[in-house]
Amino acid sequence: MHEQRAFGTGPPLTRRQLLKITLAGGLLAASGTSLWQWTNTPRLHAATFIGAAATYDLNLTQLIGQGFHELGITAATIRGKRILLKPNLVETHPGHEHINTHPFVVRAAAEAFLRLGASRVLVGEGPGHRQDTLQILEESGLAEVLNEDHIPFMNLNDLVGTSVPNAGKQTALSTLTFPTVLHEVDWIVSMPKMKTHHWTGVTLSMKNLFGLMPGLYYGWPKNVFHHAGLHESILDITATLKPHFAIVDGIVGMEGDGPLMGTPKPLGVLVMGRNLPAVDATCARLMGIDPYKIGYLSTAENWLGPIHERDIEQRGERIDSHQQPFRLLEHIPATRDIQLVKS
Secondary structure (H helix, E strand, C coil): CCCCCCCCCCCCCCHHHHHHHHHHHHHHHHHCCCHHHHHHCCCCCEEEEEEECCCCCCCHHHHHHHHHHHCCCCHHHHCCCEEEEEECCCCCCCCCHHHCCCHHHHHHHHHHHHHCCCCEEEEEECCCCCCCHHHHHHHHCHHHHHHHHCCCEEEHHHCCEEEEECCCCCCCCCEEEEEHHHHHCCEEEEECEEEEECCCEEECCCHHHHHHCCHHHHCCCCHHHHHHCHHHHHHHHHHHHCCCEEEEEEEEEEECCCCCCCEEEEEEEEEEECCHHHHHHHHHHHCCECHHHCHHHHHHECCCECCCHHHEEEEECCHHHHCCCCCCCCCCHHHCCCECCCC
16 A cells, blocks of 8 residues: 655655656546545455466366465365355357356366365356256256266246345346345355457456346346446446355457357466456456456446456466457447557
């Protein structure tokens, strides 16, 4: 944390200090944050882990375990806890395995949590595009993996829900209805695929939470949130639910017209962390995208979590070692002019 000092008091600034302030001011102006706000508002901080994995055939359980270690998650943290893994299952098309979270990443996460002593691991999802969740589960290959490993699956779309006050207050929705099972677990883990998105720019760990909201109450494709505002709904759900962890499948992501019609983008990473805005900001930078140009991330800054590079401690691999700009389509407003600008 930088020492705070009122302007016009204390010794005069050196040329180096003045240069640093000038440079910082330029960065903050680009993000819509004033220098006064930056220097006078306590900053949130978080750590994220980037792990390298060129293919899904590697020992992903070991890699996730390494991420746990780097992030300070130990057996004492997890022992006895009930874990809900929430992958991204949207659609299935032959030859388009890059649409959904890879089954081997889900398997590895389950094994990693069980090795640390989790009392139970289950997988839950409520797809927003197709109502036949079990068909998507089968066609994605995840059903076979879960059956082999004896991991239960819950179709969240059909579960009875419990309404709670909307803590985010970004939409006009006074309450949010979550499946009752979410109150019966200790950790909720968002496990998205790293993708572009034709309405929100990117879809990562925060956007992935839409699949927790039962279609029984919110329809298909969760139209209530589309009408309330997608960016605002993402913030409301995250603020109200307060998920505990994220593991982003960026081994093969999706660029172009995501989240369904884009093309594969091999990036070779898993990104993990306890703070979802920090994880998503890190993913955006890996994708060559400016997190401040993503509406919900910019609003989340220093409220739900940090998104500025100075406030996120990167552990494991470096961003610049794996950064590969994702292809963005100019004719899609949400992905127009969101790329990082090299200084």
